[in-house]
Amino acid sequence: MQKIHTLLLLTLLFLAAACSNSEEGDPLDVYREIAYNALSSAEKATVISDWRQAEVEAWVDGYYLVVFQSTDASLGDIRVVVDPLAGTVVEILPRQ
Template sequence: MKIKLMLLCFLLMMTLIGCSKGTTESKSLDEMKMREIAWNSLEEAERKTVIGDWKQAEVTLAKWDDIGVKTAKEKSKSIARVLFKTTFDPLLGSIGIYIDTDANKIIGYDLRM
């Protein structure tokens, strides 16, 4: 009986570990896709000002009201913000790009002063 209980606990633990690992990987893939969409939208001059590896850009969830300059007319339900740190951050601020995660399209930008 004790062996059956230990075996059951082991199988349950392996199932939970397997499920959580898959969730983390899919989240990373979504974040990388958002980074790629944002990076590909930048002009070469903007790319040259980005500090560090663009593949490490910060990706966060955002709301429609957070977008400074909207390029879409319809509200999106799921929005990601990709933030690139640049050499001009002290003067203009970082480059922030908002992406509709369902359509994988850019829907807005942060204001840069």
Template sequence: MKLNHLILLIFSLLLVSCSLDSAEDPLEVFREIAYNSLSSTEKSTIVGDWKKAEVSAWVDGNYLVIFQTTDSATRGPIRVVVDPDTGRVVEKLPR
């Protein structure tokens, strides 16, 4: 009987640890927040998969999400600053 409890306990711990490892990647969350802040016109100019946009550390603990667009060569990419604490867009940088 004690062996069954031990096996059940080990199995339960394994399930919990597996579910903790599958938490959503914060960079994906930042990309989605930034993408959702774009207008439909801006979204239509994005080149490639927006879910693979570059994300890098920015000032004050914020993150910068960079979307390459069809007019990146002339105007530059769309750059959105996201605050990870509030989950909100801080600003869109000038192009």
């Protein structure tokens, strides 16, 4: 039941943001920015292309996963879990 409430709240938040946003921007940009700001300067230096184009996908428990492609193929991409309700980073996942 808690998951249903969380899902409904997220849906309402997205709808409210979409309706109140007069600009033609991606509503997921806020999660990209939260994730990017949590990276160290060394991690930011390895991000390929524009961080504003990072992939964002649904994650467990209503969180979102932001994936920044990295120049360091041996370490893999930088993956950051964001809590959309709190607007904070939950964790930066280990690189693979």
